Amino acid sequence: MARRKPSRELLSGWRSAPTIRNLLKAISIETGTIGRPLRIMEVCGTHTMTLHRSGLKPLLREAGVVMVSGPGCPVCITPDYYHEAIIDLVTSRKNILVATFGDMTRVPTARGSLQTTVPAPGSEIRIVYSPEEALELAVKNLEKEVIFFGAGFETTIPAIAFTVKRAAAENLKNFSLLAALWLIPPALQAILESGEVAIDGFIYPGHVSVIIGQQAYRFVAEKFGVPGAIAGFEPADVLLGILSVARQIRLGRPEVANEYRRVVQAEGNPRALALMEEMLEPYEADWRGLGRIKISGLRLRPRFQELDAVRKFDLHLQPAKPLKLGCRCGEVLKGLIEPVDCPLFGRSCDPDHPRGPCMVSYEGACLIEYKYSSGGRKQ
Amino acid sequence: MSKRRPDGHGQSMPFLVSYRLEEKMCLAVPGKVVSLEGNGTGKVDYLGTTVLANLSLLPEVKVGDWVIVHAGFAISRLDQKEARRTLKLFKELEKISPAD
Incomplete structure (x- = not known):
């Protein structure tokens, strides 16, 4: 009998x-043989979530593994001045419709957040769950300029590229993209090159890897000699990734293991990669906390410049004021400190009154720490 | 379709059928393609909640496949054979003991 549905x-x-x-x-057998505790960075915010939600962090500590959160939160690493530029635009110009993902609207900046800002007459800010919804808004609101403020890593970028391609094909004149698109491998390279954090291995993000495949991380093993494993998001997936990294350390054979083979193909998603290549070009982007990193961001290719909000509205994406004093999101993103090490954490900064993006995003290390541990309570 | 309001923060969102799956985080749970709706889209079922997803990034996808959906797009197909292989490996782990 053919199986009608997968087993439970x-x-x-x-x-x-x-x-x-x-x-x-x-x-713990592996770490016992190695004879010292391991520090492993989980690059992706969703892995941070799995570790906290399933209570694995203390159990891993007992097993000799300290997990460090990485920069894998696109909302967190998008610099304030992207928000400030779009806030300036929507407050000063009529008939602008800014569509963005929900947590992007709550990021606090020197000019407030998209959520608290008062748009100019006829202008508005709308939350969408997919870039295609932003496109639908443009079709339905032809009298408005619809700007999709899209933040994402390789996982989300193909969806955004697809949407922009469609807007170009349909010759939609009132749609444009403010691209906050970031690439994971160059950020890992920057972290390794800075040498600020001692890391024994990486748990690579599962769904970024769905798109870019296994080869994209080869330099980590080959150039830096640092082990790593692609892992899924269930508790056993993450542990399997950690076990693989521990084994690589014990054997002294760093590689890029794929422990999420049911979902990640070695070559990635060729169609998604082709679409990214067609629509977008790499540039030296500026990350919160990590600074400027070569070929770490993507923007629309010049032939799609009519759909680029930066060119269309002459947005000035330049660092203006320094970040608010006190918020240490940048250091959290680099794995230099834990959220609880920030003096604001759980005191003047909590999910209702976030002082920085790491407390805003569902993938932010501070919000996750606050939600799942007692660390958020005032001591 | 389920029409749950996302726990946004006071914004009204009448224009979308929203399903709140931890915002746009990476959703670990695969959904099952239950129908193809033309124009590169299909319905994906999550244990009773159906969402419309864009299937354009997975040209070979069929009804009955399990897929990972991110930001409205199916990005990967679940390889059931590989899934079973990993589960088998978990069984084998039971044999490990500190005495080994």
Whole structure:
């Protein structure tokens, strides 16, 4: 008989308690042999979420592994001045419709946030869940200039590229993109080159890897000799990735392991990669916390400049005022400090009154820490 | 379709059928393609909640496939054979003991 639906295990097998215990045991055997605790960076905010939500962090510590959060939160690494430029535009010009993802509207800047700002008459800010919804807004509101303020890594970039291509094909004149698009491998290279954080290995983001594949991280193993594994987002997935990194360290054989083979192909998603290549070009982008990094951002190719909000509205994406004193989001993003090390954390900064993007985004290390640990309570 | 309001912060969003799956974070749970709707789209079922997804990035996708959807786009197809292989590996881990 052909299987009509996958067995229950196919969905739930990644959370079973015996499996988690066995994986933790296997990890502690590896670290026991290595003879020292390991510091492993989980690059992606969703992995941070898995580690906290499933209570794995203290268990991993017992097994000899300290997990460090990385820069994998696009909302967090987008500099304030992107928000300030779009806030200036929507407050000063009529009939502008800014469409963006929900957490982007809450990022606090020197000019307030998109959520608290008062748009000019006829202008507005709308939350969307997919870039295509922004395109639909443009079709339905032809009298308005619709700007999609899109932040994302490789996971989201193909969806945005697809949408812009469609806008070009449909010759939609009132749609444009403010691109806050970032690439993960150059950021990892910058972290490794800076040498500020001692990292024994990386857990690579699962769904960024769906798009870019396994080869994109090869330089980490080959040039820097640092092990790594692509992992999925279920508790057992993350542990499997950590076990793989620990094994690579014990054997002294760093590589790019794929421990999320049910979803990630070695070559990535060729169609998505072709679309990115067609629509976008790399440039030296500025990351919050990490600064300028070569070929780390993507922007529209010159032939699509009519759809580029920066050119269309002459937006000035330049650092203006320094960041608000006190918020240490930049250091959190580099894995230099834990959220609780920030003097604002849980005191003047919490999810209702965020002082920086790491407390805003669902992928932000501070918000996740606050939500899932007692660290958020005032001491 | 489920019409739950996302827990936004007071914005009204009458224009979209929203499903709040931890905003646009990477959703670990695969959904099942239940129908193709033309124009490169299809309906994807998450244990009873159906969403319309763009399938253009996965040209070979069929009804019955399990897919990962991100920001409205299906980006990867679940390889059930590989999934079973990993689950089998978990079973083998049970044999590991500190005495090994």
